[in-house]
Amino acid sequence: MTAYRHVTFGEIRVSYTPALDGGGMGFGQAYVPFVREHLGPVDRLLEWCAGPGFIGFSLLAAGLCGTLDLADVNEDTEPAVRDTVRANGLDGRATAHVSDCFAQIPPELSWDLVVGNPPHVNSDDARTDYRRRHSPLIWQDSDWAIHRRFYRQVRDRLRPGGNVILQENHRFSSPDDFKGLIEESGLDHVGVFDCGPGLEDYYFLWSRLPDTGTGS
Template structure:
């Protein structure tokens, strides 16, 4: 397999065009948001990771101790293995081929779960993604992937753990996901702009509710 490469911090990330869903572009907004707003996690999972642009950028910035990556696309596993080997990251990065959390160990849990999931609800939506990307990258009809993610993610969060997903204002609003989050037992912290360079995108932050004292 021949890979393209992009440097993210001190890590040279391997990828193919078929795996590229924007994580090395608008995904760059994650590092300052985690550093300045969410706070540094110890254990980090990037969901819908593809080649791991976002997760590797946070690892390179010293914003986590260990990194797990999960994606349904088995080709992403090979790209991540290439990145891990080339950058001497054995023991710090683990990849899971998984449809949501179906093939992730039941006991696996993280301080922070991040993701750049498919942004488009309908297969009929006219979108530039259709021309250049596999539906695995952009399509989530009836938000079925989001629904399943929020149903399952709480079981994989450590106490006080958070979820931050990056969404696209052209195809959704925070209100599309509020009921899914609250129905999962998480609480919505808020929606946050990704910054002037990424005006189409917003972060949706949720977390496990704080446990009341004495409960």
């Protein structure tokens, strides 16, 4: 049995191991004030590349989503998420998925908001301390292949008015690296936003479904 560590957001105690921590309980917490200020509560939320769910569970604890799906390609994340769900009585409100992007997530599921702290490094880049401390599953996305797959698929998983907000790292990418992927996906590029004081390395990349209303 895995001996989990724990961190608490609001009234939710999240189970994790150091190997699953890609920064979500640190810089990832910038999501809470950002979503509160710019979107407010949503019904259905997905955290993509979720790890143990630091971002998603913090948004749930803050009352910023009604239900939460958490998806990661790493099979070790699922038992950690399930431990959190069980310990906090979140059955029916939070669900773990082991999935390569959306491939293994039930096709009927869709969301009002998709967030994520995906791999930030487009290479086997020796400059990053991630390389020494973490599995490549957490930090490496060569040729932005994971991002490309995500943006090709995410539009069909958004509910009307749905939004996508990913957290990226200025040290290893430029927003221009992703703007073409957003355009090709058919989403509207809303903008690039700072993550707040002390988090100057990081930025939010916001896109959303186009408004198809015809007006009056």
